Structures are given as structure tokens and as C-alpha cells.
Amino acid sequence: MPAITRYTGGKTDLTTVHIKKLGARLAGELLLPDDSGYDQARTVWNAAVDKRPALIVRCANAVDVAEAVRFARKHEILISVRCGGHNIAGKAVVENGLMIDLTPICDVHVDPAKKTAAVGGGAALGALDRATQKYGLATTAGVVTHTGVGGLTLGGGVGRLARKFGLACDNLISVDLVTAEGEQITASSDSHPDLFWALRGGGGNFGIATSFKFRLHDIGTEVLFAVATHRLDGAKDALNHFMEFATSAPREVTSQAAFAKMADGTAIVNLGAVHIAPLDEAEATLTPLLNSGSPIATRMEKRPYVDVQADADQRFPYDQRYYWKTHLINKLPQAGIDTLIACYDAVPNHRSMIILQQFGGAVRDVGSADTAFANRDAEFDFIPAAVWHEGEDSAPLVSWVRDTWESMKPHSCGVYMNGLGDGDDERLSDAVGANEVRLRELKALYDPTNFFRLNTNIIPAE
Numbered sequence: 132m133p134a135i136t137r138y139t140g141g142k143t144d145l146t147t148v149h150i151k152k153l154g155a156r157l158a159g160e161l162l163l164p165d166d167s168g169y170d171q172a173r174t175v176w177n178a179a180v181d182k183r184p185a186l187i188v189r190c191a192n193a194v195d196v197a198e199a200v201r202f203a204r205k206h207e208i209l210i211s212v213r214c215g216g217h218n219i220a221g222k223a224v225v226e227n228g229l230m231i232d233l234t235p236i237c238d239v240h241v242d243p244a245k246k247t248a249a250v251g252g253g254a255a256l257g258a259l260d261r262a263t264q265k266y267g268l269a270t271t272a273g274v275v276t277h278t279g280v281g282g283l284t285l286g287g288g289v290g291r292l293a294r295k296f297g298l299a300c301d302n303l304i305s306v307d308l309v310t311a312e313g314e315q316i317t318a319s320s321d322s323h324p325d326l327f328w329a330l331r332g333g334g335g336n337f338g339i340a341t342s343f344k345f346r347l348h349d350i351g352t353e354v355l356f357a358v359a360t361h362r363l364d365g366a367k368d369a370l371n372h373f374m375e376f377a378t379s380a381p382r383e384v385t386s387q388a389a390f391a392k393m394a395d396g397t398a399i400v401n402l403g404a405v406h407i408a409p410l411d412e413a414e415a416t417l418t419p420l421l422n423s424g425s426p427i428a429t430r431m432e433k434r435p436y437v438d439v440q441a442d443a444d445q446r447f448p449y450d451q452r453y454y455w456k457t458h459l460i461n462k463l464p465q466a467g468i469d470t471l472i473a474c475y476d477a478v479p480n481h482r483s484m485i486i487l488q489q490f491g492g493a494v495r496d497v498g499s500a501d502t503a504f505a506n507r508d509a510e511f512d513f514i515p516a517a518v519w520h521e522g523e524d525s526a527p528l529v530s531w532v533r534d535t536w537e538s539m540k541p542h543s544c545g546v547y548m549n550g551l552g553d554g555d556d557e558r559l560s561d562a563v564g565a566n567e568v569r570l571r572e573l574k575a576l577y578d579p580t581n582f583f584r585l586n587t588n589i590i591p592a593e
């Protein structure tokens with residue numbers, strides 16, 4: 132018998148007979164540490180995470196998810212829920228517990244007439260984009276295709292369409308869910324509306340989503356992409372201009388700043404923007420971004436949306452180790468830009484980056500209490516990301532992230548739940564703001580024993 136972690140503490144009553152019976156009831160696979168496929172299933176995006184579940188249920192469908200939940204409840208086993216496996220702290224995997232792996236539940240069904248997509252709870256963003264783009268449709272998804280729809284949407288979900296169409300969670304029509312009791316229910320504005328409110332920004336605290344139904348939008352299949360590369364030591368004016376440009380651009384435009392190093396070690400900042408349809412005025416709109424300061428390279432071209440969505444995949448591959456600590460920030464004044472440049476100037480290795488990912492636009496159209504996602508006024512997510520390989524000393528990199536995070540604190544206006552990692556639990560209030568009280572009450576209603584706790588955890592109200 133593998134060692135088992137119980138969420139209630141104490142010893143487990145679990146036997147190999149129980150495990151065999153569970154395996155027999157599943158349409159999907161039950162993996163134990165010696166099984167082939169076990170190591171692959173427990174591997175998540177951040178290679179710094181190395182946890183060994185006692186059991187992995189690779190769910191084939193929602194019934195398997197319900198079986199796994201009821202099994203874990205009966206034997207009081209600590210569980211984790213895995214979709215894309217991109218939580219920075221690796222909360223998708225549980226040491227000695229039961230990992231509920233949703234990745235086989237990954238079908239995407241598009242209804243082009245109704246402009247909706249039904250997406251499996253374990254799907255990756257790339258599958259969603261590819262399926263919807265067959266019809267020139269899309270909904271807000273993040274900027275790295277191997278990220279999971281599950282974690283991204285339940286925590287909010289920002290991406291290149293958010294300024295026009297809102298967050299991923301704002302585009303939800305309904306969610307099929309397995310509750311902490313192992314029941315299958317649907318949450319929408321008509322069915323369990325309080326739960327539907329909590330699912331839009333409250334993370335994985337309220338149940339396991341087996342299917343998401345999204346509203347889709349006509350965006351065509353092409354966007355205009357523009358990027359200007361500046362040397363860090365000459366980027367001050369361009370960054371000032373970028374702040375103005377990004378925050379005053381029409382909602383069709385989403386901008387991003389990425390501080391990185393070239394192969395020869397030169398520190399640079401890429402100031403990029405994507406203009407979605409209609410594209411008639413797009414070139415004139417994006418040209419000022421390329422004309423400010425003294426870029427060392429510029430590029431502007433029409434490209435397929437799905438290709439642009441895959442641009443950052445190579446920058447954030449599996450097999451590397453990552454650490455970040457993020458802030459939501461407002462438009463930066465000169466002092467903030469100076470701090471930002473000084474922070475990246477001090478980066479200890481050439482792989483680590485700072486990213487500014489844009490919010491704004493339609494994200495603000497929804498009231499901060501209308502869904503669980505509260506921080507709707509931010510302009511950017513500020514992400515200093517340490518990246519290293521096995522064998523490299525991570526200590527100076529982690530210190531750099533923490534120092535950078537401290538330096539930027541004066542510009543913080545909260546935090547994005549999906550950016551929180553280990554040791555960030557006390558920042559829940561910064562993520563959900565005044566919604567915390569209602570979230571804790573709903574947690575007490577839907578998950579009073581805090582069965583779903585390996586997440587950015589909301590403690591049930593007493």
C-alpha cells in the first residue's frame with residue numbers, strides 16, 4: 132500500500148481491495164506509482180514541482196470525477212485537481228494523496244450557429260482556440276496554448292481578447308460541476324446562481340468543473356501583430372510612450388511589454404501589441420508604438436490569430452523551473468518605469484523575464500461584486516518570472532523576484548488569483564477584495580469541510 136495523506140489527519144483505512152474496486156468502476160485509468168504512465172501524469176509545467184501522488188485517477192468523463200470524489204471523501208484522502216498543470220506552485224499534484232486528472236476530458240464542441248463552445252474541464256487553451264477558429268470565432272483565452280482552460284477560467288482568465296470581450300470567466304454561460312459530495316450539477320445564471328457567481332473568479336474552491344460552456348465572438352482568423360524591440364538602457368522614453376499607448380488604445384488592441392535577454396546577453400524590452408478585427412484602421416493605430424524611442428528592430432504583420440496565440444509557448448516551455456510573485460498595477464508613472472528598468476537591470480541570469488500583461492477595457496464593464504473576480508480596475512499584471520534549469524542555483528533568482536516585487540509594491544493595486552503561488556495564502560484578500568466574505572459563506576455552503584483545499588484556498592465561514 133502506498134503512503135496516503137488524509138485531509139483529516141490520522142491513519143487511513145484504505146486497502147488494496149478498495150483501490151482495486153475503484154479501478155474497476157472507472158471508465159478511465161487508475162495509476163499507482165509503479166504503473167507506466169504514472170510519471171508522465173504527475174509531471175506539471177513547472178519542473179521545480181516533484182510531487183508523488185499515491186493514486187492518480189485519469190478521468191474519462193464526469194462520472195469518473197464523481198467516483199473519485201466519493202472515494203476520496205469516504206476514505207478522507209487529500210485530493211488535487213489537475214487541468215493544464217500550470218499553477219506556479221504545482222497545486223495540481225498532491226504528495227501521497229489522490230490526484231484527479233482531468234486532462235482526458237478535453238473535447239471542444241463548437242456550435243457555430245449559437246456561437247457557443249462546450250469545453251471539457253481538462254482541455255488546454257490551444258484546443259479551444261483551434262476549434263473555435265475553424266469558424267472565425269473565439270473567446271478570451273490566455274497567451275500560452277498549453278495552459279489549462281480549467282484553472283485559467285475559474286481564476287478569471289485574461290488574454291488578447293479580454294479588453295474587447297471581458298475575462299474568460301465573463302464569457303461563461305454555464306459550468307457542469309462535480310460537488311464536494313460527488314454530485315453532478317450545472318451552475319449558470321438560472322441554476323445555482325450563487326455558485327455560478329463564485330465560480331467566476333473564486334478558483335477551484337467550489338467543485339470540479341467537468342465542462343465549461345462559453346460565449347463566442349466573431350473575430351475572423353487574422354490579427355495585426357506589431358512589436359518594437361528596445362535595448363533596456365535606451366527604453367525609458369519608449370516605455371513612457373508604451374504606458375500612454377496601451378492605456379488609451381481602442382479595445383481591439385491589447386499590448387504587452389516583455390523584458391528579456393538576447394542570446395548575447397543584451398537586455399531588451401519588447402513592446403508588442405495585437406489588433407483584432409476590424410482591421411481597417413489597425414496599421415495606423417499600431418504604427419505609433421513602433422515609432423517611439425529608438426528601437427533596434429520593429430515588425431508589423433497580419434498573422435493568423437492561432438499562430439499569435441502560440442508565440443509565447445517557446446518562452447515558457449515544460450522542463451524549466453519557474454518562480455514568480457506578481458502584482459496587479461496601474462499605469463506606471465516615471466518613477467515606476469525607472470524602478471522597472473533598474474529591476475530588470477539586476478536580473479541574475481539570461482532566462483528570467485519581466486512581463487506586463489494588459490487588463491483594462493471590457494474587464495472594467497463588469498462590476499467588482501458582479502462576479503467573484505474583484506480586481507477589475509488594474510491596467511497590467513506585473514510578472515517578474517525567474518526561470519532556471521536543474522543544477523542552477525535558484526537562490527539569487529528567487530531573491531531577485533522577491534526584491535523586484537518589493538520594489539514595485541508602491542504601484543500595486545491588488546493581485547490576480549491565478550498568479551498566486553506557495554506562501555501567498557495571506558494575499559487572498561488582495562485578490563478577491565470585498566468579495567471574500569460572500570466567497571467564504573458560499574464555501575461553507577458548498578464545501579464545508581474544505582475538501583477542495585489544494586488551491587488558492589478560501590476557508591469556509593464559521
Ligand SMILES: Cc1cc2nc3c(=O)[nH]c(=O)nc-3n(C[C@H](O)[C@H](O)[C@H](O)COP(=O)(O)OP(=O)(O)OC[C@H]3O[C@@H](n4cnc5c(N)ncnc54)[C@H](O)[C@@H]3O)c2cc1C
Pocket residue numbers: 176212213214215216217218219221222223233252253272273274275277278279280281282283284285286287288289290334335336338339340341447549550585586587
Ligand atoms: C506559462 C503560463 C502562462 C499563463 N498565461 C496566462 C494568461 O495569459 N492569462 C491568464 O489569465 N493566466 C495565465 N496564466 C496563469 C494561469 O491562469 C494559472 O496558472 C492557472 O492556474 C492555470 O490553469 P491550469 O488548468 O493550467 O492549472 P492547474 O495547475 O491544472 O490547475 C490550477 C488549479 O485550478 C483548479 N482547477 C483547474 N482545473 C479545474 C477544473 N476543471 N475544475 C475545478 N478546479 C480546477 C485546481 O484548484 C488547480 O489546483 C499562465 C500561467 C502559466 C504557467
